[in-house]
Amino acid sequence: MNHSAIEQLYTQVLARNAGEPEFHQAVHEVFDSLGRVFTKHPEYGEASILERICEPERQLIFRVPWTDDNGRVQIDRGFRVQFNSALGPYKGGLRFHPTVTLGTVKFLGFEQIFKNALTGLPIGGGKGGSDFDPKGKSDAEIMRFCQSFMTEAHRHIGEHTDVPAGDIGVGRREIGYLFGQYKRLTNRYESGVLTGKGITWGGSLVRTEATGYGAVFFASHLLETRGRSFDGARVAVSGSGNVAIYAIEKAQQLGATVVSASDSTGAIFDPEGIDLDLLKDLKEVRRERIEAYVAERGGNAEFRAGASAFALAAERGGVDVALPCATQNELGEADALALVKAGIVAVAEGANMPTTPEGIRVFKDANVLFGPGKAANAGGVATSALEMQQNASRDSWSFEYTEERLAAIMRDIHDVSAATAEEYGAPGDYVVGANIAGFTRVADAMLALGVI
Incomplete structure (x- = not known):
């Protein structure tokens, strides 16, 4: 400073x-x-x-009681931080994970203020969640938890007040249960109160893909400044959730070979390129650990328990682009140094604050192009705002049109970030x-x- x-x-x-x-x-x-x-x-x-x-303009902490399948009452803690509404209604996801605390939600909400502003759309910044862990829970348990969470949260949200969405641990299933309870409590089909909904009940095409696609769009603009592209690039991705999967998909569509992915148990490396159909089946359908990928893929694919996707990819060969898409502070100094040694050209953050300050310093010192999360992963919230537009007009856009809007927003975010850095003496x-x-x-x- x-x-x-x-x-x-x-x-x-x-x-x-x-x-x-x-x-x-x-x-x-x-x-x-x-x-x-x-x-x-x-x-x-x-x-x-x-x-x-x-x-924050408002910080909410509340008890979430629910009953498990054995009839035992469980208690979790719910949060919603409504940080800033200068530009529009609070907008930001809900995260269900045992590590969630008020500090976690505040960091995410603070980032969301500036991320949402960068989209150029009329949305303020907020975030929420719970220390509830959906892993290992039945659909019935998750439904009962979501209904209890919304019973308290519904009085604080609305399409012109605060519009939550999904995040880690909150996908279309959870959004469905939350929206159903909101509709039941309010007696209103207020589609714009939540985003990330199913296509047949108010959702938007491209919303599922938006954060991952957007990070790749942003990275492609970074590469353009060096006369490079994703075509023929070797890409390391961390994570295997929604953001990672669709970052892999778009990078592959643009001609890249994506060689890594990970989850909380470790990382996989596949020199032939990640088999996305297999990864989607494992993570989106069967909800299994990523280690299962290697047994089913065969060939030269490998799994390393507890490993970083970036360290593993860098160890096994050159890396042109890194897309950290898992969680905060996952890419530290050691991984950054390994990526620089492996020839990294650009990093675009698909997750929120996944690179530590020490890691960022390594990339800057090595003249690596670095796209921070508030810019590079703004595609998700941008498409959520597009979903709100469709809900307000009772309309539904095609996949192609919505993706064009997303691509244009990501180019604008890149260009305004570059121009502002130039204006303030930091080209x-x-x-x-x-x-x-x-x-x-x-x-x-x-x-x-x-x-x-």
Whole structure:
């Protein structure tokens, strides 16, 4: 940081939000880009814009009681952080995972403010979730949990207030149960209150694919600046959930060979390229661990327990593009150094904050093109906003038209991030460009709305 007032505010944020390291990390990453903005625009400081942005407009924590299949009552904790509505209704996913805490949700919601602003669409920033673990639960247990969660959450959301979506542990099944309970409680078919819905009941084509596709679109624009493309590129992907699967799909469509994927148990490497049909069957249908891929694929595919997808791919040969699509802080300094040694050209974050500060520093020092999550993975929320548009007009768009809209939004995000970095004296630094572009859009709206 290079601005005394921002440094002082960061100290206050740490003290006021003790025990929330992921939130601290997200705030620091944004603050680190803003010194030059406050020098150019002192009006932001005079109106305490940054102090207000760091304090959520509303933080909700609630008990979620539900009954398991053995008749025992279980208790989980639900969260919804409504961070900033200067640009539109709060918009952000729900994450169901045992590691979810208030700090996790706050970091995700803080990132969401700027990510949503970058899309150019009228949506504010929010996030939510629960420490409920859907793994190993029956469909009936998941339904009862979702119904209990929505029984409390429904009074705080709405298509003009707060529009949740899916995230880790929350897919179309969970969205269906949540939406059904919302409809039951409100007696309204308010399609726009949740996004990520099924196609036959208000959902949008491309929404399932959007985050993964969008990350690849963004990465392709990064590569264009170096006269490169995905055609013939060797790509390392982490994760094997929704984002990873559709990042692999789009990269393969553009001519790349994707050699890795992973889950919480370890990583696979396939020198012939990931068999996407097999991976989809394992993860989306059978919900098995990724180790099963190797036994069914055969050939030279291998599984390494506890390994990083990036370390494994780098060890086995050259890597041109890395797409971290699993979870926060998964790509650290050691993996970054291995990727640089393997010839990495570009990194685009499909997950939220998956690269540690030390990893980012390695990439910057090596002149690797780096697309931060708030820019590179904005395709998911952008297509959610397109789903909201379709719901509002009682319309349904074709796959081709919706993908064209997504591709155009991702190009605009790339271009505005690049142009803003240039304007503020950091050419080629997409972290700086995305942070400043997102921040100034929100800050200008907040100035216009007055002290609220």
